[in-house]
Amino acid sequence: MMAQYLQIKAAHEGALLFYRMGDFYEMFFEDAVAAAEALDIALTKRGKHDGEDIPMCGVPVHAAEGYLLTLIRKGFRVAVCEQMESPAEAKKRGYKAIVKRDVVRLVTPGTLTEDSLLEARRHNYLAAFAEVRDSCALAWVDISTGAFHVMPLPSVRLGPELARLSPSELIVSEAKESELYELVSEFGIALTGLARSAFDSTSAEKRICDLFGIATLDAFGSFERAEVSAMGALISYLEITQKGKLPLLRPPQKESEARTVQIDAATRRNLELTHALGGGRAGSLLGLMDRTCTAVGARLLERRISSPSRVLDIINDRLDAVSFGFENMRLTRDLRETLRKIPDLDRALSRLSLDRGGPRDLAAIRNGLAEAERLAELLGPQDLTQLLSDAVSDLGGHTPLIDLLDQALVAEPPLLARDGGFVAPGYDAELDEARTLRDEGRGVIAGMQQQFVSDTGISSLKIKHNNVLGYFIETTATHAEKMLSAPFSETFIHRQTTANQVRFTTVELSELETKILNAGNHALEIEKRLYERLKTAILESATDIGQTSAAIAEIDLALSLADLATAENWVRPKVDQSRAFHIEGGRHPVVERALAQQSGDPFIANDCDLSAESDAANIWLLTGPNMAGKSTFLRQNALIALMAQMGSFVPASKAHIGIVSQLFSRVGASDDLARGRSTFMVEMVETAAILNQADDRALVILDEIGRGTATYDGLSIAWATLEHLHDVNKSRALFATHYHEMTALAGKLDGVDNATVAVKEWEGEVIFLHEVRKGAADRSYGVQVAQLAGLPDSVIARARVVLDALEKGEREGGATQKTMIDDLPLFSAVPAPPPPVQKTSQVEEELALIIPDELSPREALDLIYKLKEAAKS
Numbered sequence: 041m042m043a044q045y046l047q048i049k050a051a052h053e054g055a056l057l058f059y060r061m062g063d064f065y066e067m068f069f070e071d072a073v074a075a076a077e078a079l080d081i082a083l084t085k086r087g088k089h090d091g092e093d094i095p096m097c098g099v100p101v102h103a104a105e106g107y108l109l110t111l112i113r114k115g116f117r118v119a120v121c122e123q124m125e126s127p128a129e130a131k132k133r134g135y136k137a138i139v140k141r142d143v144v145r146l147v148t149p150g151t152l153t154e155d156s157l158l159e160a161r162r163h164n165y166l167a168a169f170a171e172v173r174d175s176c177a178l179a180w181v182d183i184s185t186g187a188f189h190v191m192p193l194p195s196v197r198l199g200p201e202l203a204r205l206s207p208s209e210l211i212v213s214e215a216k217e218s219e220l221y222e223l224v225s226e227f228g229i230a231l232t233g234l235a236r237s238a239f240d241s242t243s244a245e246k247r248i249c250d251l252f253g254i255a256t257l258d259a260f261g262s263f264e265r266a267e268v269s270a271m272g273a274l275i276s277y278l279e280i281t282q283k284g285k286l287p288l289l290r291p292p293q294k295e296s297e298a299r300t301v302q303i304d305a306a307t308r309r310n311l312e313l314t315h316a317l318g319g320g321r322a323g324s325l326l327g328l329m330d331r332t333c334t335a336v337g338a339r340l341l342e343r344r345i346s347s348p349s350r351v352l353d354i355i356n357d358r359l360d361a362v363s364f365g366f367e368n369m370r371l372t373r374d375l376r377e378t379l380r381k382i383p384d385l386d387r388a389l390s391r392l393s394l395d396r397g398g399p400r401d402l403a404a405i406r407n408g409l410a411e412a413e414r415l416a417e418l419l420g421p422q423d424l425t426q427l428l429s430d431a432v433s434d435l436g437g438h439t440p441l442i443d444l445l446d447q448a449l450v451a452e453p454p455l456l457a458r459d460g461g462f463v464a465p466g467y468d469a470e471l472d473e474a475r476t477l478r479d480e481g482r483g484v485i486a487g488m489q490q491q492f493v494s495d496t497g498i499s500s501l502k503i504k505h506n507n508v509l510g511y512f513i514e515t516t517a518t519h520a521e522k523m524l525s526a527p528f529s530e531t532f533i534h535r536q537t538t539a540n541q542v543r544f545t546t547v548e549l550s551e552l553e554t555k556i557l558n559a560g561n562h563a564l565e566i567e568k569r570l571y572e573r574l575k576t577a578i579l580e581s582a583t584d585i586g587q588t589s590a591a592i593a594e595i596d597l598a599l600s601l602a603d604l605a606t607a608e609n610w611v612r613p614k615v616d617q618s619r620a621f622h623i624e625g626g627r628h629p630v631v632e633r634a635l636a637q638q639s640g641d642p643f644i645a646n647d648c649d650l651s652a653e654s655d656a657a658n659i660w661l662l663t664g665p666n667m668a669g670k671s672t673f674l675r676q677n678a679l680i681a682l683m684a685q686m687g688s689f690v691p692a693s694k695a696h697i698g699i700v701s702q703l704f705s706r707v708g709a710s711d712d713l714a715r716g717r718s719t720f721m722v723e724m725v726e727t728a729a730i731l732n733q734a735d736d737r738a739l740v741i742l743d744e745i746g747r748g749t750a751t752y753d754g755l756s757i758a759w760a761t762l763e764h765l766h767d768v769n770k771s772r773a774l775f776a777t778h779y780h781e782m783t784a785l786a787g788k789l790d791g792v793d794n795a796t797v798a799v800k801e802w803e804g805e806v807i808f809l810h811e812v813r814k815g816a817a818d819r820s821y822g823v824q825v826a827q828l829a830g831l832p833d834s835v836i837a838r839a840r841v842v843l844d845a846l847e848k849g850e851r852e853g854g855a856t857q858k859t860m861i862d863d864l865p866l867f868s869a870v871p872a873p874p875p876p877v878q879k880t881s882q883v884e885e886e887l888a889l890i891i892p893d894e895l896s897p898r899e900a901l902d903l904i905y906k907l908k909e910a911a912k913s
C-alpha cells in the first residue's frame with residue numbers, strides 16, 4: 041500500500057495527498073505533519089518506512105469539506121485520492137491485491153465548487169495571465185458559475201485588474217512566476233506556475249474549440265494570440281485539477297478596458313469599494329448597497345461596483361431599470377418576495393456538470409425555474425424598460441423541464457443521491473415496486489404466512505428470519521411428518537431439523553427473500569439511474585438556464601437598487617457626455633449610515649460643482665480644520681460618480697455627471713512596510729501614478745498631498761501637483777490641504793476655486809458644522825482637535841504658546857522666524873500643570889464599603905436610592 045501511496049504522491053508534488061482508506065482520508069509523512077498542524081488534529085504513526093516511523097493523520101470523509109476549507113484558506117492545495125473499487129472487487133483479483141486508487145481532483149483556491157467552500161455572494165475567480173511576444177492578456181473563469189472572460193492587458197495594468205477582479209488564484213508561466221510573485225502576493229492571491237506548453241497558443245486554440253465543440257474560435261469573435269494563450273492555459277489547468285472532467289463554461293466574453301471606469305488598486309482601497317479598510321465587507325460601499333435577494337444578484341452587484349461603465353447607453357439602460365422599480369414600489373416588493381425564493385442556479389448547474397451535485401441541486405433548478413416563470417408572469421403585463429424586457433424574455437421557456445422535475449422529485453430531497461429517497465412516489469412503477477417490497481417486506485411475509493397456515497391447516501406455522509438461513513418456515517416437530525410427505529413436500533423444501541422444530545422454505549419464499557433483500561439496493565439503483573436521467577435533461581438546457589439565471593441577476597439588482605434608493609432617499613443622476621460634475625445635497629452613504637446607527641446625528645449634505653468647459657480643468661481647493669469633514673466630502677463625490685456610472689441612484693438631492701473615464705484617489709496615508717516603502721514614498725508613488733495617467737475625463741481626489749514630509753517640501757510638492765493637474769491633466773479634481781498658502785492659486789489659475797468646511801468657535805472650542813462653502817479657511821484648529829482627542833492639558837497649553845509664537849513670527853516675516861523659535865519661552869515660562877490626580881467620588885467610596893452578601897433586599901434597595909441621590913450632588 042505504501043508503494044501505491046508513494047507513487048501517487050510523487051505524481052502530485054506540491055499538494056497534500058488526501059489518501060482514501062475506508063471512511064477516512066489519511067495523510068502520511070510530511071503531509072501528515074503539515075496537515076496536523078494546520079488543522080490542529082492528532083498526529084499519529086503507522087508502520088515504518090526505511091526503518092523510521094511513518095507520521096500519519098486523518099480526517100473522516102463525511103467531515104472532509106470543513107477540513108479542506110481550512111487547508112485551502114491556509115494556502116495548501118489538496119489532491120483528493122479516492123478508492124476506485126471496493127475491497128471485495130480488489131480481492132477478486134487476488135488475495136493480496138491492493139484496492140485501486142487514483143486522484144480524482146486537485147482542490148486549489150481557484151477551483152472550488154462546493155457551497156460550503158465558497159462565499160455565496162462572491163465570485164471565485166481563477167485567472168491566467170499570458171504573454172505572447174509583446175502583447176499580454178488576462179483570462180478568468182469562475183468554475184462555480186461558468187463565467188468566462190478575457191481581455192488584452194498590458195502588463196503594467198495587471199495590478200489594477202487584479203485589484204478589480206480579486207481572483208483567488210492566478211496562473212502564469214513558470215518563467216514569470218518569480219517576477220510576478222511580489223505583485224500577486226500583495227493582493228493575497230495564490231500564484232500557480234504552469235509549464236510553458238500550457239500557454240502555447242496553437243494548442244490552446246484547439247483546446248478551446250474542443251471544450252465548446254466548435255470548429256473555429258471565430259465563432260466567439262476575434263481574439264489576440266495572447267488572449268488565446270491565456271484562455272488555453274486556464275482550460276489546461278482545469279483539465280489537470282478536475283482530472284479531465286471539465287466544468288460547464290459559458291463561451292468566453294471579451295472585455296475591454298475602454299468600456300469601464302479605470303480605477304487603480306490604491307483608489308479601490310481608499311474608497312473602500314468592496315472591502316472596508318479593516319478588511320471585511322461591512323463598512324464598504326458593497327456592504328451598504330447590497331440589498332439583493334439572490335446570490336446571483338449579489339455577485340452581479342459586486343461586479344458592477346468593481347467595474348462601473350463608461351458607455352452612456354449601458355448606464356442609462358441600467359438607470360431606467362432602477363427607475364422602473366423605484367416608480368413601482370408595490371410591484372417591486374412583490375417581485376422581491378419571489379426573488380427571495382430563488383436558489384443559486386449557476387452554482388447548482390456547475391456542481392451537476394462536474395458530478396459533484398446531488399438531488400438538492402436538481403430541486404434547486406426546479407424551484408428556481410418555477411419562480412422565474414412567476415417573475416415573468418408578474419413583469420409580463422408591465423410597460424417595461426429595455427433591460428427589463430430583455431431579461432423577462434430570458435426567464436421562461438422551461439415548462440417541460442419544470443414539469444419533469446416536478447413529477448420526478450419529492451418536495452424537499454436529501455443532499456446526497458447515495459441514500460436515495462428523492463424520487464417522488466408514483467413517478468416510476470419499478471421504483472415504487474422496489475420500495476414497496478423493501479418497506480412493506482414484513483407485511484408481504486405476514487400475508488404469505490397467513491396463506492401457508494390456511495394451506496397446511498397448521499395454525500402454529502411461522503415464517504421467521506435469522507442470519508444463517510435468511511427467511512424460513514418453521515413448524516413444531518409434531519408436524520414434521522405431515523410437512524415432509526405429499527402433497528406438502530412438493531411445495532415445502534426441508535432446510536433444517538432441530539430438537540423441537542422443523543424448518544422449510546419454498547421457491548416463492550426464497551424468491552421473495554431475494555427480492556426483499558435486493559429491493560433496497562434495487563431501489564437505490566433505480567434512483568441513481570433516474571438521477572442521471574434528470575441531470576442529463578438539465579444539462580441539455582444548461583445554456584438556457586444560464587441565461588435565465590443572468591436575467592434573474594439583472595432583475596434582482598435593478599429592484600434592489602430601487603429599494604435602496606427608496607429607503608435611503610437617493611435620486612436618479614443625470615449622466616451624459618458633457619464635462620459636468622454638479623452635485624446638490626450630496627452625502628457619503630457609508631458615513632451617513634454610520635452616523636445614524638451610532639449617534640443618530642444627521643449627515644450634513646453638501647454641494648459640489650466641478651463642471652468644466654470642454655478641455656479645461658475645474659478644481660476645488662478645499663481647506664478647513666481637521667475633523668471638519670474634508671476627506672468625507674472628497675470621498676462622497678468620488679463615490680457618487682462611481683455609483684451613477686454603475687447604474688445606481690445616488691445619495692444626493694440632484695446630480696449631473698458627465699462621463700468619468702478614470703477615477704483616482706489619494707486619500708490618507710498608509711505605510712507599505714512589507715514592500716519597503718515609507719508613508720511618504722507610498723504617497724508619492726500614488727501621486728505620480730495619477731499625474732502620469734489622468735486625462736481630461738478623469739475625476740481626481742487628492743487629500744493632503746505632501747503632508748508626510750517637511751512643511752516647505754510638502755507645500756512645494758502640493759503646489760506643483762495642483763498646477764500640473766490644472767495645466768496638463770486638465771482633470772476635474774478635489775484637492776484638500778492644510779497648506780493655506782495654496783489658496784492664492786485660485787486667483788492665478790482659471791479653473792481653481794477655493795472651498796472650505798465651516799466651523800464655529802464658541803468659548804474657545806470648535807464646533808464642526810460640516811458645511812462646505814466657497815472661500816478659504818483661515819486656520820486649521822489642530823490644537824483644538826488635539827484637545828478633543830484627549831491630549832494632556834499641559835501639552836495643549838504648551839502647543840498654544842508655540843503656535844502663537846510661530847504665527848507671530850510668520851506675520852513678522854519668515855526671516856525672523858528662527859529668532860522667534862529661539863526666543864520661545866521655555867517650559868519654565870508656562871509651568872506644566874501637575875498631572876490630574878484621580879479623585880474618588882463619594883459614590884465610589886460608598887460602593888467600596890458595601891458587602892453585597894450581607895445586605896437584605898430591602899437594604900439593597902435603600903442603598904440604591906442613596907447612591908442615586910449622592911450621584912446627583
Ligand SMILES: Nc1ncnc2c1ncn2[C@@H]1O[C@H](COP(=O)(O)OP(=O)(O)OP(=O)(O)O)[C@@H](O)[C@H]1O
Pocket residue numbers: 631635642643644645646664665666667668669670671672673810811
Ligand atoms: N457632512 C457631514 N455631516 C456630518 N458629519 C460629518 C460630515 N462629514 C464628516 N463628518 C464627521 O466628521 C468626521 C471627520 O471627517 P473627515 O475625516 O472627513 O475630516 P477631515 O476634515 O478630513 O479631517 P482631517 O483633516 O483631520 O483628516 C467623520 O468621521 C464624520 O463622523
